[in-house]
Amino acid sequence: MSKYSGKVMSMKExxxxxxxxxxxxxVGGVNQHQALAAMHEIARQKIRxxxxxxxxxxxxxxxxxxxxxxxxxxxxxxxxxRNYNDSLIRLCADEGVFIEVEEYSxxxxxxxxxxxxxxxxxxxxxxxxxxxxxxxxxxVKIIECPFTGEKLVALPALxxxxxxxxxxxxxxxxxxxxxxxxxxxxVAAKAAKKVIVSCEEIVDPDVIRRDPNRTxxxxxxxxxxxxxxWGAHPWFVYGYYDVxxxxxxxxxxxxxxxxxxxxxxxFMEEWVYGVENRREYIDKYIKTYGKERLEALKIKQVVxxxxxxxxxxxxxxx
Amino acid sequence: MSEKPTPFERMIIAxxxxxxxxxxxxxxxxxxxxxxxxxxxxxxxxxAAIIEGGNYRTTPPRIPPIIMEANDWATLxxxxxTLVDAFSLAQRGFIExxxxxGGQCDKYGNVNSTCAGDYKKPTLRWPGGGGAGDIAALCKxxxxxxxxxxxxxxxxxxxxxxxxxxxxxxxxxxxxLPPDSGPIMLITQxxxxxxxxxxxxxxxxxxxxxxxxxxxxxxxxxxxxISPDVxxxxxxxxxxxxxxxxxxxxxxxxxx
Numbered sequence: 001m002s003k004y005s006g007k008v009m010s011m012k013e014x015x016x017x018x019x020x021x022x023x024x025x026x027v028g029g030v031n032q033h034q035a036l037a038a039m040h041e042i043a044r045q046k047i048r049x050x051x052x053x054x055x056x057x058x059x060x061x062x063x064x065x066x067x068x069x070x071x072x073x074x075x076x077x078x079x080x081x082r083n084y085n086d087s088l089i090r091l092c093a094d095e096g097v098f099i100e101v102e103e104y105s106x107x108x109x110x111x112x113x114x115x116x117x118x119x120x121x122x123x124x125x126x127x128x129x130x131x132x133x134x135x136x137x138x139x140v141k142i143i144e145c146p147f148t149g150e151k152l153v154a155l156p157a158l159x160x161x162x163x164x165x166x167x168x169x170x171x172x173x174x175x176x177x178x179x180x181x182x183x184x185x186x187v188a189a190k191a192a193k194k195v196i197v198s199c200e201e202i203v204d205p206d207v208i209r210r211d212p213n214r215t216x217x218x219x220x221x222x223x224x225x226x227x228x229x230w231g232a233h234p235w236f237v238y239g240y241y242d243v244x245x246x247x248x249x250x251x252x253x254x255x256x257x258x259x260x261x262x263x264x265x266x267f268m269e270e271w272v273y274g275v276e277n278r279r280e281y282i283d284k285y286i287k288t289y290g291k292e293r294l295e296a297l298k299i300k301q302v303v304x305x306x307x308x309x310x311x312x313x314x315x316x317x318x
Numbered sequence: 319m320s321e322k323p324t325p326f327e328r329m330i331i332a333x334x335x336x337x338x339x340x341x342x343x344x345x346x347x348x349x350x351x352x353x354x355x356x357x358x359x360x361x362x363x364x365x366a367a368i369i370e371g372g373n374y375r376t377t378p379p380r381i382p383p384i385i386m387e388a389n390d391w392a393t394l395x396x397x398x399x400t401l402v403d404a405f406s407l408a409q410r411g412f413i414e415x416x417x418x419x420g421g422q423c424d425k426y427g428n429v430n431s432t433c434a435g436d437y438k439k440p441t442l443r444w445p446g447g448g449g450a451g452d453i454a455a456l457c458k459x460x461x462x463x464x465x466x467x468x469x470x471x472x473x474x475x476x477x478x479x480x481x482x483x484x485x486x487x488x489x490x491x492x493x494x495l496p497p498d499s500g501p502i503m504l505i506t507q508x509x510x511x512x513x514x515x516x517x518x519x520x521x522x523x524x525x526x527x528x529x530x531x532x533x534x535x536x537x538x539x540x541x542x543x544i545s546p547d548v549x550x551x552x553x554x555x556x557x558x559x560x561x562x563x564x565x566x567x568x569x570x571x572x573x574x
Contacts, residue, residue, distance in 0.1 A: 020405040105447055132437070181399075183387075245384055
């Protein structure tokens with residue numbers, strides 16, 4: 001199938017071709033479906049000066065690899081700051097990499113993407129009114145509704161250079177299907193100039209056509225399709241696998257006594273730079289922890305839906 | 319296992335008891351989620367629990383998810399969808415209650431989940447508000463749950479992430495927030511606070527069992543007003559305690 005679309009490629013190739021120094025990138029997921037395979041590859045290729053747009057993105061590896069110059073977010077990664085001195089952003093500053101944070105709430109940042117998706121220059125909301133985001137973020141302004149006179153927050157459209165989303169399945173053309181909690185992957189993909197679809201499985205177009213409501217981005221908007229089994233690990237994918245909490249502890253939790261940077265650097269050497277791609281990462285996982293531990297993350301008690309049906313009526317032809 | 323509840327357990331059970339029945343509740347990350355699951359299980363409350371990634375469910379999940387959007391929460395839900403749709407419901411005025419936690423809270427119920435100290439040079443940086451600011455701005459009544467001490471429950475927060483009554487009566491409306499909205503209650507490990515209708519200032523309504531007014535004062539950053547008929551919160555029953563511990567064993571990294 002792949003030869004027909006020309007979009008199916010390795011993550012290495014997708015990142016090389018579509019993610020450039022200085023890009024504004026969306027990396028998908030709000031806890032769920034985090035595009036970790038893509039982030040590891042960006043870190044390996046040492047792409048620089050990226051502006052990361054993310055809601056609750058586990059950006060640890062991108063920060064550690066010094067790929068990021070600015071973050072647009074409402075939640076600075078799921079990095080628990082016990083102490084500012086221990087935060088990854090501060091640790092980067094100590095090494096001469098100053099990361100700018102532009103402060104949002106989840107809704108307001110998603111609204112910027114929605115404006116981008118709608119093809120309009122700005123959008124308004126009632127959220128953020130009364131907050132100190134208004135003081136620290138120059139991209140949040142108060143305006144008056146020309147019809148009712150109400151106070152509103154105006155937010156400029158955001159069109160990332162690239163959106164990377166991780167979904168359950170896609171056809172070789174990039175008709176990508178995601179189910180479960182979508183977060184803002186839908187608006188991000190619609191707003192972005194280029195889209196990389198990372199998926200657990202590449203399926204025949206017929207699979208997609210039998211349930212087209214599930215498609216969250218149209219294939220003709222997609223530049224690359226990458227099949228990555230376990231592409232969100234140690235995070236999770238609905239219906240496929242669950243979060244690997246012990247593994248997250250390898251890099252997400254600053255030790256009580258300090259020395260977080262050493263913990264992160266060790267993780268980067270072993271699990272990011274020390275492997276070529278996601279397949280090697282998973283092989284390493286199996287070698288380190290055993291196949292049983294990986295298997296235990298898979299969804300075993302399956303809950304499946306009633307079938308969605310389509311079809312044809314004989315009598316509809318006059 | 320001790321039969322006596324810890325202050326933390328008292329806080330969660332007290333909050334769960336205050337959750338309304340037959341209501342739509344926008345549930346924030348961390349403690350609110352666990353308190354909501356507890357209320358759904360223990361009291362069979364008829365709640366539509368909305369979460370920000372784009373989901374609502376009316377039944378407790380099979381097991382409490384470690385991460386709020388996890389498989390257990392999204393499986394057998396009434397709705398899975400998008401973040402924009404979830405907050406649109408709130409902005410449109412359809413969500414009666416918001417339930418959030420935070421790092422700091424002040425006497426007008428403003429919540430800070432961003433940083434302590436100056437924003438540019440913080441002494442402590444929390445991960446950020448996520449959707450808490452949206453919930454507090456857009457839902458009609460906000461319930462706040464957070465452990466207190468003098469620094470966390472302070473006269474004025476260092477950064478307003480989630481708006482309460484800002485600087486007093488009428489300020490929310492002047493800022494453009496929906497009329498008649500705002501925080502209605504704070505539950506901590508020591509007591510339950512409400513907001514004066516006229517002054518919008520927080521006052522102590524109820525002390526948890528064994529907690530003295532002196533302890534409240536020593537753990538609050540301003541001279542907090544005490545209700546003239548201050549009550550004592552009911553002590554959790556052993557049944558409630560058992561139910562809560564069953565849930566909390568799934569929450570190894572609960573964010574306080």
